[in-house]
Each structure stands twice: as structure tokens, then as C-alpha cells.
Amino acid sequence: MGVLNVTPDSFSDGGQWADGDAAIAHGVQLAAEGASIVDIGGESTRPGAERPSELEELRRVIPVVHALTEQGITVSIDTMRAEVARAAIDAGATIINDVSGGLADPQMPSVVAETGAPFVVMHWRGHSVDMQDRAHYDDVVADVRAELEARVSTLRDQGVGDDQIIVDPGIGFAKTAEHNWALLRGLERIIDLGWPVLIGTSRKAFLGRIGRAEGDERPLDRRDVATAITSAFAARRGVWGVRVHDVTATVDALDVAAALGVVNEEERS
Numbered sequence: 001m002g003v004l005n006v007t008p009d010s011f012s013d014g015g016q017w018a019d020g021d022a023a024i025a026h027g028v029q030l031a032a033e034g035a036s037i038v039d040i041g042g043e044s045t046r047p048g049a050e051r052p053s054e055l056e057e058l059r060r061v062i063p064v065v066h067a068l069t070e071q072g073i074t075v076s077i078d079t080m081r082a083e084v085a086r087a088a089i090d091a092g093a094t095i096i097n098d099v100s101g102g103l104a105d106p107q108m109p110s111v112v113a114e115t116g117a118p119f120v121v122m123h124w125r126g127h128s129v130d131m132q133d134r135a136h137y138d139d140v141v142a143d144v145r146a147e148l149e150a151r152v153s154t155l156r157d158q159g160v161g162d163d164q165i166i167v168d169p170g171i172g173f174a175k176t177a178e179h180n181w182a183l184l185r186g187l188e189r190i191i192d193l194g195w196p197v198l199i200g201t202s203r204k205a206f207l208g209r210i211g212r213a214e215g216d217e218r219p220l221d222r223r224d225v226a227t228a229i230t231s232a233f234a235a236r237r238g239v240w241g242v243r244v245h246d247v248t249a250t251v252d253a254l255d256v257a258a259a260l261g262v263v264n265e266e267e268r269s
């Protein structure tokens, strides 16, 4: 899954694809580089981010969804808003990726149920503006697993079908660096919930800090090797998909892992 943020302020690529034509060209490029899905988002979820209005979010994403799906590219819509999800599905998107797992907008579960589209249920504890205050766990793997299980159960009660559910432990969302590493090491415990798993480590802060002295970080544009390695590791564990900005680097890592006999071809997504 290739990331396409049509935002002025995403932490990883904010501003780069805020212009519609540039966004469309980049989405085409991600697909050409090997992304099976292009994930289009119009709201930055970086820690501390302010939310755009619904109208502004629609204005950013819908023309891009239209243009890419018209070219036969599979698109997921990265949104917490039911109306944006519905409009994106009408414009040709086929997957709804909600970092709040349907918690941010009470209408989301019914829209998901109506559309029948696959729904990414990410582990989430609140909006980005203060989510890091909620990064407290007894046992992060057990707690995230239990909270995802509860969320999925509620969504099923609300009419979302079993064939629609994809879960995501939400790397970097109300998590410290140590929480993120623990979740990656304990990925089997999320996979054994029995749902397809999506994982997004791409360019996140914990990859900037690993192996560096306090206060010294890899800049954003130097985190794609670390992203490719963590993504290949997750693929080896059996996740359904990996969400990345640099598709070429991750395809290379998956190819190498496959040659080493550690990733099945069908695990590439």
C-alpha cells in the first residue's frame, strides 16, 4: 500500500502532494512502482495536528480518488469521516482506512456496513492533538490486542461484515518508541486474532531515533531503509499489507526477503 497524503502538513510528506495534479502523478507513480493499493488521505494525523474541515478534506481527496480509480488503480480512502468515506467510495475507492477504527465519527460503522467495503480498523485512543498523553499500557501487545478485539466486536454488532475487517495495531498512535518496537516484536499476537493485518511504520519517529544518540535523529528522507526492513519483517510474520511512502525500497526488501525464502509471494501487498 503506497501512501498519498494530499495535505499541507503531514509529518512525512506534508505539502509535497497538496496540489491535485502533483498528487495524481505521484499516485500513478506509486502504482507503477508496485503498490497494489494507493491510500489517499486529506487529514494529517501527525502528533499535535489540527483537523481540516470536512469540506476541505473532500476538496483535497475526491478529485484524486476519481483520477486514480479512472486509471484502474485500487484506492483506499484514509479518513475518519463517514461522509468523506462515502464520497470516496462513490468516486471509485474500494477500501476505507479509518485510523480511529470507526470511533471518531458515529456514522462511520453504518456507512461501512452499507458500502460493504473492506474496512481498516486501526487501534486508536483519541485525536492526534493529544494522543501521546494516552500512551500508557500495562502490556502494550495484550492491551492493543484486547482493544482491537473489542472494537471489532462492536463493529460486527453494528452490521460490519466479517469479510470487511482488516486490523492495524496503529504504530505511532498513542504509542512511545518502545511501544512500537514491542508491537512489532509481538506481531504474531495481533495476527492470531484471525483478521488480515495492515501495518504502517513508514518514516515514523521511532525509526528516526533507533541507533542514534539522544537528540540525534535520521531526517524523514533517510528513514526509508528502516521502513523497508520493518515492512519486510512484518510481511515475513504474515501481515496482509504494509503501508509505505517509498514503494520501491519496500518492494526491494520484500524481493530480497522472498529470495531468502522468508516471504511468500502472496504476502506481498
Ligand code: PMM
Binding pocket: 003, 005, 010, 011, 012, 013, 041, 044, 045, 046, 078, 097, 098, 099, 120, 122, 168, 170, 171, 198, 199, 200, 201, 202, 203, 243
Ligand atoms: N499511519 C498514518 C496515517 N494513516 N493508516 C493506517 N491504517 N495505519 C497507519 O499506521 C497510518 C495510517 C500516519 O502516517 P502518514 O502521516 O505518513 O500518512
